[in-house]
Amino acid sequence: MLEQLNKLPRLPSLASFRKLSPLARREMQHGMLFISLWIFGFFVFTFLPMIATLFFSFLNLKITDGILSTPDFAGLQNYMRLLKDPLVWSTGATPGSFWVTLRFGLLALPVGIIVPLILALLMNSPHLKGQSLFRTLFYMPYIVPFVAAIYLWGGMLNPESGWINRTLMYFGMAKENVPLWANDVNWVYPAYVLMGIWGVGNAMLIMLAGLQGVPTELYDAAKTDGANGWQTFWNVSFPMISPVIFFNVVLSVVGLFQYFQVPLVVNQGTGRPGGHTFFYNLYLYKTFFTYQDMSYGSTLAWFLFLFVLVVTVILFSTAKYWVHYSGETR
Amino acid sequence: MNRRLVRNLSLGLNASYITGLSLALLVFYLAPFAFMVFTSLKTSGQISALGAPIWPAKSANFDYNGISAEVYKVPVSACAGFDANDAP
Numbered sequence: 403m404l405e406q407l408n409k410l411p412r413l414p415s416l417a418s419f420r421k422l423s424p425l426a427r428r429e430m431q432h433g434m435l436f437i438s439l440w441i442f443g444f445f446v447f448t449f450l451p452m453i454a455t456l457f458f459s460f461l462n463l464k465i466t467d468g469i470l471s472t473p474d475f476a477g478l479q480n481y482m483r484l485l486k487d488p489l490v491w492s493t494g495a496t497p498g499s500f501w502v503t504l505r506f507g508l509l510a511l512p513v514g515i516i517v518p519l520i521l522a523l524l525m526n527s528p529h530l531k532g533q534s535l536f537r538t539l540f541y542m543p544y545i546v547p548f549v550a551a552i553y554l555w556g557g558m559l560n561p562e563s564g565w566i567n568r569t570l571m572y573f574g575m576a577k578e579n580v581p582l583w584a585n586d587v588n589w590v591y592p593a594y595v596l597m598g599i600w601g602v603g604n605a606m607l608i609m610l611a612g613l614q615g616v617p618t619e620l621y622d623a624a625k626t627d628g629a630n631g632w633q634t635f636w637n638v639s640f641p642m643i644s645p646v647i648f649f650n651v652v653l654s655v656v657g658l659f660q661y662f663q664v665p666l667v668v669n670q671g672t673g674r675p676g677g678h679t680f681f682y683n684l685y686l687y688k689t690f691f692t693y694q695d696m697s698y699g700s701t702l703a704w705f706l707f708l709f710v711l712v713v714t715v716i717l718f719s720t721a722k723y724w725v726h727y728s729g730e731t732r
Numbered sequence: 733m734n735r736r737l738v739r740n741l742s743l744g745l746n747a748s749y750i751t752g753l754s755l756a757l758l759v760f761y762l763a764p765f766a767f768m769v770f771t772s773l774k775t776s777g778q779i780s781a782l783g784a785p786i787w788p789a790k791s792a793n794f795d796y797n798g799i800s801a802e803v804y805k806v807p808v809s810a811c812a813g814f815d816a817n818d819a820p
Contacts (some may be wrong), residue, residue, distance in 0.1 A: 524757075529743070529750040536754050539762060554764050557771060562782060565767055600764065 455700035465694040473697070480701035489685055490702075496677035499685040506681070507658040510595050514654050515647065518602040522609035523635070537610070544603030552667045555597040559583040566596075584668050587675045594664050594679075605650050612646030613639060641726040648725045652717055659710050662687060682706060 422430065459480050463473040484490060492498040497505070524530060525537050543551065558564050560583075567580040583593040616639060624634045640647075662683040665671060671688065673680030686706065690699035771779065773788040781791070792803040808814055 521757075524750065524754050527750050529746040530754055531747055531751045536758065539758055543761070543764070551764075554768055558764050558767055563779075563784070565763060565786060568786065600761070 455703055458697050458700040459704050461697050463696040465696060476697065480698050481705075483698065484701050484705055489680070490682070499680050499682040502678060502680055503659060503661060503682040506591050506594065506661065507655070509591050510598055510658060510661075511651070511654055513595050514598060514602065514605070515650055517599055518605035518609055518650070519647070521602065521606045522613055523639075525606065525610050526613045537607075540606060541603035543600045548601075548663060549667055551600060552597060552664055555593075555600065556584070556668055559593050559596070561585065584679075585675055587678050590669075590675060590678055594668075597664055597668075605654075608650060609643060609646055612643035616642040642728070644725045645727060648717075648721055652714060655713055655717065656710055659683070659706060659713075 419427065419430070460476060460478075461473040462476045462479075467473075488498060490498045490500045493501060521540055525533060525540065530536060546554070559566055561567055561580065564583075566583075570580050571577060581589040581592075583589050620638045620642070621634060624638050629637065660683050661681050665673075665679040665681055665684055666687075669675075669679045671684055673684070682702075683706070686699060686702040689695050689702055693699075767786075770787055774784075775788075775790075777791070778784045778789065784791075793800045794803050795801075809816070
């Protein structure tokens with residue numbers, strides 16, 4: 403990762419800035435002017451709040467104590483509390499929010515990568531008639547507002563009147579055996595995954611773009627060598643689009659640790675059934691806005707940030723074993 | 733000529749298989765849109781009624797002495813004391 407960072411273009415120093423031609427200097431000034439608004443916004447609305455939360459995590463700051471009250475310095479107390487918090491770490495019948503998030507992630511991550519990949523392969527097939535229409539239709543659910551889509555799936559997965567259960571009953575499943583989806587400990591994660599599958603249109607398009615960038619000579623060479631469909635996919639397509647898959651994996655991992663809206667809307671953020679939908683980010687949100695404990699909420703947020711950072715760094719370190727960058731020597 | 737026919741047949745079969753599979757997936761994938769449209773056309777009574785059809789429909793009514801009454805299905809064969817051999 404450091405190598406990639408080193409390859410990024412760097413801002414010129416003042417001395418090299420003076421060496422630029424007047425035209426290049428003017429271009430740079432215009433460029434700086436255009437990005438300055440974004441940099442200002444990032445600094446004020448992202449960077450400063452982040453630093454503020456780091457500061458809060460070492461205090462005992464609660465909104466309920468009043469805005470004018472002086473918060474106490476708590477040192478590492480909030481971090482010690484986090485390490486022992488059963489709502490984060492419990493492994494009993496009511497699992498902690500960290501394990502809930504991790505368990506759901508282990509199910510949702512492979513599905514969230516494999517389904518768009520399969521769809522992209524289908525959409526890229528030369529045998530598919532009406533490719534443009536299919537691509538548009540598979541992408542269409544992505545443009546439905548997220549909360550509307552969650553409510554819609556709530557209706558689809560309704561145990562009594564939802565179409566999924568009615569289809570299962572139509573095919574002979576007894577009424578008492580149909581899943582209760584969002585109200586059943588065993589079915590709530592598959593229900594959430596189903597809702598997630600509906601929004602894979604964007605990932606499908608990214609993977610499709612990757613597949614279309616694979617040089618056709620490679621397929622011709624594989625065909626000449628007598629490779630079958632699977633061998634062509636595994637030895638040509640997959641390595642060539644592995645940077646795209648890697649990009650999607652990183653985004654999905656970050657997104658999964660921020661999983662929040664679906665349990666908040668479908669199960670009203672209560673964690674039911676049996677605490678299995680009490681995701682880490684839901685706990686963080688409740689700590690901030692329901693319990694108004696800014697310090698502990700900030701601690702939870704910083705732990706999440708550091709954990710996701712570590713996972714991302716680990717992912718980047720595995721990239722050299724399976725991600726193939728064409729024309730790049732390692 | 734024969735080889736060309738086989739090749740065309742094979743291409744046609746592949747196209748039918750891939751397009752058919754995509755179509756089947758699409759039907760499942762877009763079913764929530766149909767659910768959304770059908771739900772928007774249903775009355776609130778039908779939405780909350782158990783066993784109502786999935787498409788928009790009115791409940792069956794029967795006019796009796798000028799009064800419109802809802803029709804209920806009674807599973808007679810499941811009732812206690814039912815005997816199929818009884819004379820009607």
